[in-house]
Amino acid sequence: MAELIDGRAVAAEVVEKVTAQAAGLIAAGTTPGLAVVIVGEDPASQVYVASKSKKARECGFHSVQHTLPAETPEEELVALVEALNRDPAIHGILVQLPLPDHVDAGRIIQTIAPEKDVDGFHFINVGKLGTGELATAFVPCTPAGSMLLLQRVRGKDLSGLSAVVVGRSNIVGKPMANLLLAANATVTIAHSRTADLPALARTADILVAAVGRPEMVKGDWVKPGATVIDVGINRIPAPEKGEGKTRLVGDVAFEEARAVAGAITPVPGGVGPMTIAMLMANTLTSACRAAGRKPPVF
Numbered sequence: 001m002a003e004l005i006d007g008r009a010v011a012a013e014v015v016e017k018v019t020a021q022a023a024g025l026i027a028a029g030t031t032p033g034l035a036v037v038i039v040g041e042d043p044a045s046q047v048y049v050a051s052k053s054k055k056a057r058e059c060g061f062h063s064v065q066h067t068l069p070a071e072t073p074e075e076e077l078v079a080l081v082e083a084l085n086r087d088p089a090i091h092g093i094l095v096q097l098p099l100p101d102h103v104d105a106g107r108i109i110q111t112i113a114p115e116k117d118v119d120g121f122h123f124i125n126v127g128k129l130g131t132g133e134l135a136t137a138f139v140p141c142t143p144a145g146s147m148l149l150l151q152r153v154r155g156k157d158l159s160g161l162s163a164v165v166v167g168r169s170n171i172v173g174k175p176m177a178n179l180l181l182a183a184n185a186t187v188t189i190a191h192s193r194t195a196d197l198p199a200l201a202r203t204a205d206i207l208v209a210a211v212g213r214p215e216m217v218k219g220d221w222v223k224p225g226a227t228v229i230d231v232g233i234n235r236i237p238a239p240e241k242g243e244g245k246t247r248l249v250g251d252v253a254f255e256e257a258r259a260v261a262g263a264i265t266p267v268p269g270g271v272g273p274m275t276i277a278m279l280m281a282n283t284l285t286s287a288c289r290a291a292g293r294k295p296p297v298f
């Protein structure tokens, strides 16, 4: 039976370290500032954004939230991001995705100043990650958090290990593959067009599932002893809990995979809590850089 990787515990450690470092920075005259922007009323996004703003306050940050109506014109959003770029009290800017269809999300992301892009989505930060300029980059929060969980089991150097990342999104799959490569793993990115995905997955010492399909990765896709990182968060019907009830599952069929893997992240309580923790870490890093102080290593 696989070891469970406790994302809640690791996230709490990260937040504790961020809070302690923030206190030092505040005493020296710089309060880390995070601005979160949400457009529209999507209930899931509202919940995510509220928890990001709340966690920022708990860390002692200056935390501002801009909640805009769904019909906000693109130019207005650009103007808001530009104002936040100029605001010296703000070190991190996060525009919650998805944005309404009439807004060009790519343009909004590229408007964020790269040195305040705590999501790590700007081309400058994508390029820095791809070329190994990690000292000045921002790494997207979910892959960064996944790497911290992986380190707990495998250490920082993944030399000689094979990693398969299932999913090629810009937010998770591609940056995750770059981080694994930077840690010396031998990396394959698999996706919906990959031939014989189960056989490929079975070659992986490190298997990362980031596709957004509930319980797609089965137990017999997992190499015995592998480390399985499940990035998926999917809400599915749970009639066994009562009519209309739902439950959260990952992209991995957890009970099956747990019987084969060496270590595995649960859902909920695995990668999920790490995303917000790493957003706090990135915001602290940004404030340290702005203040000319060396950021901590997480």
Ligand code: GUN
Binding pocket: 094, 095, 096, 097, 098, 119, 141, 142, 171
């Ligand atoms: N929507 C879902 N995940 C994310 C994220 O990590 N950042 C932003 N900005 N929006 C998201």
